[in-house]
Amino acid sequence: MALTEKPTAHVTLHFTSNDTTEGTVGNPELTFTPDNWNAPQEVLVTGVDDDIADGSQTYAVTYSVTSEDSAYAELDPASVELQNKDNDSAGITVSAVSGPTTEAGGQATFTTLPDREMRARMVRYMESIPGFDKLHELPWYPGKRYPGVISRAQAELKART
Structure with a gap:
């Protein structure tokens, strides 16, 4: 210039x-x-x-x-x-299939999980949501709702997308 x-x-x-x-x-x-x-x-x-x-x-x-x-x-x-130019890509790891299916109704299962890089990104992103760092301080039991903390985190997530 x-x-x-x-x-x-x-x-x-x-x-x-x-x-x-x-x-x-x-x-x-x-x-x-x-x-x-x-x-x-x-x-x-x-x-x-x-x-x-x-x-x-x-x-x-x-x-x-x-x-x-x-x-x-x-x-x-x-x-x-x-x-x-982006150098990131999303990835998913698929586990081994538990076995074959059968015509008699036999079932097979497998699991999916984001790959290590994607999991690390997800954790960094979740940690950036206001209130996320306070979740561990709240008592937990099945069906427990966390008004305020979760709704703020959801609002922050919605605002980013």
């Missing part, structure tokens, strides 16, 4: 990501002077590994300009659109 014309004063560009869960800006500002105005400077943007199989996500880096040079101070620059 460089300026197109020599400024009369310092020109500072301020950068922010509109979704820091997908990408962050490593150097939030660049300053150009009348001496270095045409020397290219790089903006470093880094993708964030969110541990969610959500597909590639689009986000933007927006920026603003501050300068005592009115030609640059009045600019309203466009944002830069980026894509964070």
